[in-house]
């Protein structure tokens with residue numbers, strides 16, 4: 001029985017990939033924003049409806065660069081209590097206090113009304129996360145940012161291919177980033193990308209990615225090395241070219257899951273809102289009884305299915321967020337203890353999907 005994992009990135013066709021990599025090798029130009037990185041960035045900005053896209057070495061580095069390039073006075077950044085650690089560790093590493101905020105029970109994304117209650121005179125930015133490719137309440141967050149004069153930026157690590165009002169989810173906010181790690185739909189093996197329509201922010205991001213150097217090669221800003229290399233960018237282009245077909249296939253699998261799970265008690269599915277075209281980066285379910293998650297995972301192991309709970313612990317329990325330890329974010333805690341992600345990717349056939357469904361039904365009996 002073939003093993004099913006939660007996710008499988010788009011794997012480019014071997015012959016085409018090797019041909020692309022051979023061209024890179026022969027060019028002798030292996031890194032430093034050469035042809036492949038430049039064309040990948042062009043394709044990314046078109047796909048994500050932005051004026052600028054910048055390819056970087058990881059999603060985590062994208063967060064670091066973005067927070068640094070905003071050039072805000074030191075203070076607090078509001079972050080949802082339910083996310084991957086990098087959403088909190090990047091602002092902390094960049095010298096900001098992380099102020100956590102609870103999430104919306106429907107989308108598991110930052111709750112704007114709770115975010116407003118966390119704003120103080122020390123708030124410098126709001127960092128929303130499009131969890132599982134679901135959209136944050138972007139209009140409400142933008143209004144909140146405007147009202148308080150603070151920028152709203154997005155961690156769109158899961159957002160590639162998701163659309164809101166027919167526009168890429170990565171096109172919202174002053175700037176956004178995505179991860180191009182192999183756990184994501186589109187991948188450059190390791191990698192990430194930044195998106196903005198703001199010319200001067202883009203210029204700073206570009207410089208900081210390259211040691212802080214300006215166009216005349218002078219060391220102007222405090223920068224780092226966050227460049228993507230040419231082999232990664234070549235891989236990324238082949239992966240991005242198949243995004244639409246991958247998302248369509250995942251949506252069909254999601255529909256098969258949705259139909260089956262409507263009849264299963266003790267488990268809730270997430271619904272796509274009317275203006276959202278969900279990329280199905282993940283297929284999360286909410287399991288009422290958290291103990292049933294372990295049962296499903298055990299049952300899965302007997303049938304070679306790798307289910308994954310997301311994300312444990314909630315961020316308020318991270319040992320290095322001392323000021324947040326012990327605080328109560330009920331929806332985030334619920335999400336951390338009750339969310340299970342199921343395998344979803346285009347190479348699963350309907351028998352594979354049925355195998356997952358039956359495994360869950362059996363474990364929930």
Ligand SMILES: Cc1ncc(COP(=O)(O)O)c(C=O)c1O
Nearest residue numbers: 058059060084086157179180181
């Ligand atoms: C929400 C979120 N933000 C940031 C990251 C970091 O991305 P990367 O692994 O490319 O550094 C991830 C990675 O899984 C993520 O899920």
